[in-house]
Amino acid sequence: MDSGDKGVRHAVAGNRHLSAEMVARLLDDDDPAVRVSMALSRHVDARTRDRLYALVEAERATGSGAAEVALHWNFAEPEWLREAPLAERLTYLDCPHAVFRRVLASCRDLPEEAWRRLDDDPELLVRHAAARRPDVPPEVLERLVRAHGEISHLRPWLTDHPRFPRHLLRTFADEPGANVRVVALQDPELPVPFLWRLADPDESWLRRGVAGHPGVTDELLERLLSDPDPEVVREAAANPVLRAARMEGILVAAGL
Secondary structure, eight states, rough: OOOOOHHHHHHHOOOTTTHHHHHHHHHOOOOHHHHHHEEEEEEESSHHHHHHHHHHHHHHHTOOHHHHHHHHHHHOOOOGGGGHHHHHGGGGOOSSSSHHHHHHHHOOOOOOHHHHHHHHHHSSHHHHHHHTTOOOOHHHHHHHHHOOOTTTTTSSGHHHHHHHSGGGGGGGGGGGHEEEEEGGGHHHOOOHHHHHHHHOOTHHHHHHHHOOOOTTOOOHHHHTTSEEEEEHHHHTOOOTSHHOOOHHHHHHHHOO
């Protein structure tokens, strides 16, 4: 803490084993990253936490890149909250800072009323974390995916949850948002008319999904092999249902 090195100070501030005395020494640090780290500490009360977040928010409002990174590109979490007694954890249902509610939603021993509130949380990532519990109602999973699709970087996907109603996958094909319609492609028996509808001329990544589907027909595959997007063409050419004669024709045309 006394080194004067910014990187070292950031690392110290993010250490989950800091004592209350160490946290107290860092509370007056004016670096946004340190302030947010202190706000995540178990040794900080709600009023101090709110003050620290407010200071960083005010800096972000003036255009501070460091404050923006500290608030929105900081992946640290108050992991200690998972180990706190249930009664203490439940007090964070009303925490105005989503990261605390998100960690709370990753617990597995909450009462039903807490789950109802977390399932309706205004923050998507909180609802997403709550939906990963083993006994989540299928309708909660369906509602979340139907409203927002999958969050591509969060694995496993909600549609892989054992309680997701996979028999409804094809019904996603008629949703207005392309990021939701693509969910229908997880149905390996999706009827051909649905595949044609999903081969959207305006969404190359959606066509790419169709090109790799096991139910794609020769006619549709032929169209996708002539797609203007090379990634769609590659996916179509790699589809195991592509006939050997067509594969040979592609190789001959390429002089291979």
